[in-house]
Amino acid sequence: MIPIWIYAGRRLGNELRSKQVPLLALSAAFSFVIMMFNLPMPGGSTGHAVGAAIIGIVLGPWAAVISVTVALVLQALIFGDGGLTAIAANCFNMAVVMPFSAYYVYRIVSGNTIVTSGRRIIAAAIAGYISLTLAAALTGTMFGIQPLLHQTMEGVPIYMPYSLNITVPAMVLEHALGFSILEALVTALIFAYIQKTDATLLYGEISARERIKMGRAGTV
């Protein structure tokens, strides 16, 4: 994970516009809080949305790597949630795979529609749904290979007691039927709001102010 963080930091330095700085700060805060909304699932388990999809779409996937990482690290360090030894795995799934898959799904579904198009709201929802389900599937896979990698001589798992045939379906089903739907709703809602009020905040969109600046530079 360390090279990814370093590279993400560099990309963020190149891409981040100063008007997006408050949004960047807000995004880490939002991801932290949305992960506190535990949803119950039948069978006594709980889980949550992550918020990484909307961050990847609005601020770009590299910015999302940094901001979701900050949220996850704070969770582990201060509140003992998620875990310190799992931080790299958690960050890979929720702060890398998730925003990137969300961003590309959003781009593909959006096609060449204009930025204010309604189709982009649907694209954002689908991106939220697929990206969290994918991250959950990966997490389930990581859980499941644990007992294969680490067991005592007698074959007793040292860390994760459940194997792939339990962990993957558990993680995927819980998310596909629950948490991913919430992620899709949250992603679409916030996207629609930003799209309606100030679409120039979106990643890859040039603001009117910058266009004026560029125009000015061009005429001089």
Added chain:
Amino acid sequence: MKRKRETKEQEVMKSMDKTTRNLVIGLIALIILAPLGLLAVGETFGEWGNEELEEKIGYVPEGLEELSSLWSAPLPDYALPGMGESMTAASIAYIISAIIGVVIGGGLLYLLGKRIARD
């Protein structure tokens, strides 16, 4: 012409502030509603504590037992020390936890963003 350009700039600035401000309001609402997340009983898949695991599978995997002493979080499970176990206390602690996370996380990225932003 120049004046018109400036008012357009100001307009954009204003609408940007408004969008961000409303998102902040939305976040504050989320923080206040955060204790709803406490209603869900049970633990996230794979995030069981040692006691829960013992109940589930009859033993605590030895590697987990060793690792669990590696780090002790100052505010484990979003609870404040010495605040009792009532739902009200837990809710207040949960909201305070959310504020701590928001202030540290948001503050950190605000300072970082200010330093590295392009313009």
